[in-house]
Amino acid sequence: MRDDARKKDFGREEERTRNDEIAGLTDERDTVDKLRVLSRQEYLKKRETQKLELLRDEIEMQQRLLHLQDLTLEEQRELAHKQELYRLATQRAKLIGDRELEDEGDESGLAPYRLPEAYVDERTNKSDKEKRFAVLTARYKDQIASKNNAKTEQQTWEEHQILSAGRLGAEIRDIGDKHYDLVMNESVDFLAQEILAGSDQDIHLERTEFDPRQQIQEQRKSLPVFRYRKELIQAIRDHQVLIVVGETGSGKTTQIPQYLVEEKFGRVCCTQPRRVAAMSVAARVADEMNVKLGDEVGYSIRFEDATSAKTIIKYMTDGMLLREFLSEPDLAQYSVIIIDEAHERSLSTDILMGLVKDIARFRGDDVRVILSSATMNAEKFSAFFDDAPLFRIPGRRFPVDILYAKSPEADYLDACCVTVLQIHATQPQGDILVFLTGQDEIELAMENLAQRTRGLGSQLGELIISPIYATLPSDQQAKIFEPTPPGARKVVLATNIAETSVTIPGIVYVIDPGFCKQKGFNPKTGVESLVVVPVSRAGAIQRAGRAGRMQAGKCFRLYTKWSYLHEMEENTVPEILRTNLTQTVLLLKSLGIDDLIHFDFIDPPPTETLIRSLEQLYALGALNDRGELTKLGRRMAELPLDPMMAKCIVQSEKYDCSEQISTICAMLSVNNSVFYRPKDKAVMADAARAAFSRGGGGDHIALLNCYNAWRDSNFSTQWCYENFVQFRVMRRARDILEQLDHLLDRVEVERKSNPDIIAIRKAMASGFFYQACKLQKSGYYRTLKNPHTVHIHPSSSLYKSERLPKWLIYHELVFTTKEFMRQVFDIEPSWLMEIAPHYYTSKELIDTSHRKMPKQLGRLEGAKVK
């Protein structure tokens, strides 16, 4: 009906405006009818827009909360359906909108559609949290209430669980001598060697048809953890610290806090290494307990505190709990502290373990500590907590066949692509996940695959290639969740974001070349590194497990079994051993922990790292010469920033530019992903980016200009689009800036604005004077302290400058292919004398250039031969 009306309205002969049309009619009755139709159309159009928004919100919520965790098949189908619906609807709305604009000129003002990519999570208004959750819960309620829905989501979920239980069981399969018929003239040979066993759980439930709440309870009972409930509770009563070893799918994260509350243990907090996990688990548990999220069950993550005085189960990020120590050092408000996913060994988790161990001793029987971990490291945790007992809960997953390469592959990227095609040609339906090391490699692999499939003819089904990595714009990220059309096969090329952070539905095959990029830190030189290293066996197992989420799967390892057993490390080196700890040291210092060298770390970081951090904090004035926290240090610790940036903010007052410095710090906190540079529009993207540094002043000023321009556009999505800036990243910068702005009061820094780029750079230098370097005759730079040669990163606005500045300060130094300075700005050496006379001697800062430098000083000539 709507279509008819539209067709009529926009038919061939309707070139005239609507008003003309009405005026041209003679029959009054016709006019009324016509008006009725028009007003109906207006109404429908408005309603359509509302519906679209609702749909988009639903999709967004589902993606944020659920896709990143586990989705049932039904949920996937539903989401896919909604996405398709939304896509078609927006497309149609856009078409109509365009035509209307043509017809009506500017006066329409109806904004009939939103940009298609906006549905992911690009939103400007922030007050939609409640609405989002309302939509989410409504989805459950609607389905439960609706009688014509054959199955509620809960039923489907339950059926899926039951089905899984029935199918599971570590079947031993005869895969020993299986080989594949290859269509390609080249191939990678694999040996099938082992099976990552599925679960041995075998639970059958009576199917019943009573009310939905009871079904949720039934579903809870079907989780593996349920049958151990009694023993588990007893163990927690008997032991102050308990290590719960449960694999994915055991239900430990959602159930144990509920058991504790049911047994009246008091307030429970449960930490997660990731924000989405904290949110989605809290939403799930609130639903199971039939309470509103934010009441009895809540979550607390940066920028979002969904808790209240009523909250008795609080999910939070590990970093958030660490911050809570600052205001309440004994965490007295919690009776039980659960540290979940402890095996991931995130920096925050490791520090938490040390602190919590101390609390446990201090608070005695008043507190219970539960560490929840996968099998790896469990014994180590137990040893750390004075031989705390282990409690094992079997998990639930499907078996995964693991196949090794017969011989080592020289070119693993090529081998990957060949293996993808082998799978495509010989294996039953199911999508493929390939683990690569970075964006670069993913793009290469995409080209390689595209080329190979072109030559393959049409016998094989379509191969849909989707990349995923953290800095990929979110509209493109969403593509990996689109369902694969029948007959086609999806290949997801991922970084290790797919190891833990996102779960891609439909993956049956995993290709693991055995490498990843890993951060490192050399405490002697202070240089960070980001280099490709072999994954650990634990990492390889994690990757393989990604194939067994929906059904039995296969994992193709592009390395030999021998190298798996003899060349790969057992576990990934924990983050605390390969990272700069200055911020952590400041935090611990402000918690009153003076003797850091003897702090109870589960893995003590290198002493050099700690000493270096202490030295740096001393140089910044956060510690005095006895290593005690100064008032300045206390203020710096309040800010959720690296101490160097914190110092800039505190010092910015002197230069009357706290607003500018906060903005720059916010922009620096979102990691290097502000500017988007698609390959096909690289020239335009570079031009757009260059515009921000037109006034000079280096990368920091460019970031400031960028943020201010966006702010002046009223935080427009369109502006971002036109300037090759990532909206998602900018919004995050805005959130950080907002938080920093609040904190300015707490650290007693006055809000002041000063656009002078010299003042701004001096304020930045007052935190980063440590990281200065000087141009050499060679055309390269040399750091002033710990002298070594460094290079401007090619993404910097100063990279191509005609006349390289003689003195630079860098934000970070990372070794990848070279020692690159990321984000740099130029300074005068006299500033360093002014700002850090305690740190530099005037001899170090003598401007020797007119004496030693050749004529074309500072120019690239000859220095870099292309």
Add this chain to the structure above:
DNA sequence: CTCTCCCT
């Protein structure tokens, strides 16, 4: 001529 991934 280039930036794994999380967190406050």
